[in-house]
Amino acid sequence: MSNKIFSFLKFIIGWPISLIAVIFIFKIIGQKSISIFPLFNQINIFNLMLGIIFLTIFFFLRGYLWHLIVREKTEINLFESLNLWAISEFKRYVPGSIWAFLGRTFSFEKKGIKKKDTAFFLFYEAQFFILGCIIVSLLSISKILDLFNVNNYSGIIFFTIYILFFLFFIIFIFNASLSKKNNIKIIKLVLSIFPKFNYIKNIKFLSLSSLAVFAFGLGSYFSSIALFNLDIRNFLIDSSFFTFSILIGYLSIITPMGLGVREGIIILGFSKILGIENAGILAIFTRFVLIISELFFIFLTIKLSSKNENMFKKFFSFTSKNKYIFFLGLGIIIYVLYFINTTFLRFDNFYTGKFDLGNMSQTAWNTVNGRIFEFTNPNGTEIVSRLAFHADFILILISPFYLLWESPKLLLLIQTLIISFGAIYIYLISNNILKNKNISLVFAFSYLINPLVNYVNLYDFHAVALAITFLLAAFFYILKNKFLLFLFFAILAGLTKEQVWLASGILSLYYFIKTYNSNFSSTRKKTIRFLSLIFSLISFFIFYVLLWIVIPNVSGSTHFALSYYSDFGNSPGKIIKNIIFDPIKIISVVFQEKQLEYLYNLFLPVGFLSIFSPLFLIFALPDLGINLLSNNKQLSDIYYQYTSTIIPFIFISSIFGFKILTKKINKNILIIYLLICSICAAYHIGPLPFSKNPNVDMYTKPLINRSEITYFLDSLSNEYSVAATNNLGAYLSNREKLYVIPNGIEQADFVIFLLNDPFAQPSLTSQKEMALSLQKNLDFELVKKTGDLVAFKRKNIAK
Numbered sequence: 001m002s003n004k005i006f007s008f009l010k011f012i013i014g015w016p017i018s019l020i021a022v023i024f025i026f027k028i029i030g031q032k033s034i035s036i037f038p039l040f041n042q043i044n045i046f047n048l049m050l051g052i053i054f055l056t057i058f059f060f061l062r063g064y065l066w067h068l069i070v071r072e073k074t075e076i077n078l079f080e081s082l083n084l085w086a087i088s089e090f091k092r093y094v095p096g097s098i099w100a101f102l103g104r105t106f107s108f109e110k111k112g113i114k115k116k117d118t119a120f121f122l123f124y125e126a127q128f129f130i131l132g133c134i135i136v137s138l139l140s141i142s143k144i145l146d147l148f149n150v151n152n153y154s155g156i157i158f159f160t161i162y163i164l165f166f167l168f169f170i171i172f173i174f175n176a177s178l179s180k181k182n183n184i185k186i187i188k189l190v191l192s193i194f195p196k197f198n199y200i201k202n203i204k205f206l207s208l209s210s211l212a213v214f215a216f217g218l219g220s221y222f223s224s225i226a227l228f229n230l231d232i233r234n235f236l237i238d239s240s241f242f243t244f245s246i247l248i249g250y251l252s253i254i255t256p257m258g259l260g261v262r263e264g265i266i267i268l269g270f271s272k273i274l275g276i277e278n279a280g281i282l283a284i285f286t287r288f289v290l291i292i293s294e295l296f297f298i299f300l301t302i303k304l305s306s307k308n309e310n311m312f313k314k315f316f317s318f319t320s321k322n323k324y325i326f327f328l329g330l331g332i333i334i335y336v337l338y339f340i341n342t343t344f345l346r347f348d349n350f351y352t353g354k355f356d357l358g359n360m361s362q363t364a365w366n367t368v369n370g371r372i373f374e375f376t377n378p379n380g381t382e383i384v385s386r387l388a389f390h391a392d393f394i395l396i397l398i399s400p401f402y403l404l405w406e407s408p409k410l411l412l413l414i415q416t417l418i419i420s421f422g423a424i425y426i427y428l429i430s431n432n433i434l435k436n437k438n439i440s441l442v443f444a445f446s447y448l449i450n451p452l453v454n455y456v457n458l459y460d461f462h463a464v465a466l467a468i469t470f471l472l473a474a475f476f477y478i479l480k481n482k483f484l485l486f487l488f489f490a491i492l493a494g495l496t497k498e499q500v501w502l503a504s505g506i507l508s509l510y511y512f513i514k515t516y517n518s519n520f521s522s523t524r525k526k527t528i529r530f531l532s533l534i535f536s537l538i539s540f541f542i543f544y545v546l547l548w549i550v551i552p553n554v555s556g557s558t559h560f561a562l563s564y565y566s567d568f569g570n571s572p573g574k575i576i577k578n579i580i581f582d583p584i585k586i587i588s589v590v591f592q593e594k595q596l597e598y599l600y601n602l603f604l605p606v607g608f609l610s611i612f613s614p615l616f617l618i619f620a621l622p623d624l625g626i627n628l629l630s631n632n633k634q635l636s637d638i639y640y641q642y643t644s645t646i647i648p649f650i651f652i653s654s655i656f657g658f659k660i661l662t663k664k665i666n667k668n669i670l671i672i673y674l675l676i677c678s679i680c681a682a683y684h685i686g687p688l689p690f691s692k693n694p695n696v697d698m699y700t701k702p703l704i705n706r707s708e709i710t711y712f713l714d715s716l717s718n719e720y721s722v723a724a725t726n727n728l729g730a731y732l733s734n735r736e737k738l739y740v741i742p743n744g745i746e747q748a749d750f751v752i753f754l755l756n757d758p759f760a761q762p763s764l765t766s767q768k769e770m771a772l773s774l775q776k777n778l779d780f781e782l783v784k785k786t787g788d789l790v791a792f793k794r795k796n797i798a799k
Helices: 002-013 015-035 037-042 043-071 078-093 098-109 115-147 149-171 175-181 184-192 200-225 233-249 261-274 275-303 310-321 323-348 356-368 393-401 409-434 437-448 450-458 463-479 483-494 500-517 524-557 560-568 572-581 582-589 594-605 614-629 646-659 667-685 706-714 765-777
Strands: 375-376 382-387 722-724 739-742 752-754 779-785 788-794
Touching: 015 098, 043 078, 043 115, 043 200, 043 275, 078 275, 115 200, 115 261, 200 233, 233 261, 233 450, 261 275, 261 779, 310 323, 323 409, 323 437, 323 450, 323 572, 356 375, 356 393, 356 409, 356 739, 393 409, 393 463, 409 437, 409 450, 409 463, 437 572, 437 667, 437 739, 450 594, 450 646, 450 667, 463 483, 463 646, 483 524, 500 524, 500 614, 524 614, 560 572, 582 594, 582 614, 582 739, 594 614, 594 646, 594 667, 614 646, 646 667, 706 779, 706 788, 752 765, 765 779, 765 788
Parallel strands: 722 739, 722 752
Antiparallel strands: 375 382, 752 788, 779 788
């Protein structure tokens, strides 16, 4: 009789309950969608897709955690396990959360797991989920306390919560060991409710759960900013608050997955920012996206569990066998998506300028249009060779891509992609030296959040930024003894800027020395040593010719940057001579407060590991010296492109320093130390949204009438010459003649001001006065005025 009852229960818990769940889902969507659908035309599709991706990751990681737990009792196929978990979770939309638990029990009983064991596993899973939510929710503790208006006691409450949580965390993780050593019944009884896994598995499972609910928070956050503008500076707080909302919803077992409770928490948390009505719409919309994401996840699990879906299985089989490559690739994808979106927004909102994106873009555009390596003198009105300023010949190699996409954004895209690939070479170099993939992955992660890397990527476009990856690649191929590949990347690096030939030359000398102890045949060894020595000499010669002969002759004077070193002389020879033979002066300059702060900021993100292997910093010495000894204070800031050729060798020396320290210190301690330093540096001095001083104006301060301005600018033919303020220079750079106000006003067909730049030259006030005077000038007519944009056209030119 009992078997018949159980069979009947299994039947009704199967597809009939799933169909009822579908009905309730459509009921939810139908009831709530009335307030959402009118807003669909303003949804940011990119952010919405990111939201769905992160929410799908949330479901996958939760399902994977369950798979690892049940594997304690039986071997089960991952894809089948995910599918059974997804279907059982789906049933929670039916009122009465017991359906999800019963569904799980009966589904996994077929796979040899007893109902009693499943019940325990469900209890353990719930504990990991709740504790993971609490860990992530701690990031939003200030927002949570604000709900209860207890901020006056926030310090005491923070301290108490963190201490209590830390104690509970230790007990939870080590409960198996503690229960064995403790004979007090009440304590053993309390400990018995916790998972019986060892501390390593507890840490692993809890980390997986925390990562899952963090992905939930990110998915909800990106879904939110697809519809509303939230301050990206608070994205960690806001995303973790979404995790807090699902925690409260999960604990309210009366309703299916806290339906209504979770939304209520979201409304309370965001009503002060968005107002009650919009906060309500936000809560409904995030629920809507969550349901869509879960349906997508269920579709994937069905495909994965199908015997015919080899493509999905091959992908997951590859990722499981190559998990380090997978996580490295995932990190790079996240980096690329963020920086492409951010740099494009900077461009769209006119935070870029003629200096320097416009200069680079105009050079590339002119080159592809037959005026090779030419642009408008940024300090005048004549057309000049780019060689009058820099020898970044790689712009010539990039220019053919303008035939595919004629936009300055192309340069931003190329820069982000190439810089991101540097993480691959950091991983490869580290793995080659340390023979440890975990450590190598940490170094790659450290690179991707490194403030120096992030600022270089963020601050417009500079050809020298590409040298970061090229120099890393060149060094890696030295380690692998692949001369042609080394030569290829060393030449590419040299083509990014004139002084980078010094770094390429020193690298080639290192190759010459290293090859002495190689296992090559005598003939091959001699050939490579000869070629590496020749290339080194050629590199030094190219640097000399460019700096002493070519650039001075093209510009009609010495290199403009020599004025930054006037304290050491007025010519390259005198400057180098005084630097070499006046060490006391060098020390006095280097040990100034500004320079010491610069050095601190350079080496903090990798925990000063370079100190333990300073030899490899010799490769960075040319640019390090240029930056430290310059009287141009921008060069000793980390916010610009001037660290580009220093970054690779900071990481290389840090990897070797790590290797030296592992002889005396446990490598796991060093990994934790490196992670702490990297994250702390990213927070304190980096530009990312979670940092102390994030560079997110392109998100938080978008130009209100941007579409109207861009429509007008796009209507201007590139046959016209234009004088524009610097903040318009990048957008208007695809033309032969582009002047930077105050230059070119008398020569230009159009004069255009965007009067919102606090760094305007000679000043914003002066530019406003120029605009007013042109309104009275009979040679010009006002053709556009909207917001801060004021545009004039010379009267005697053809329309």
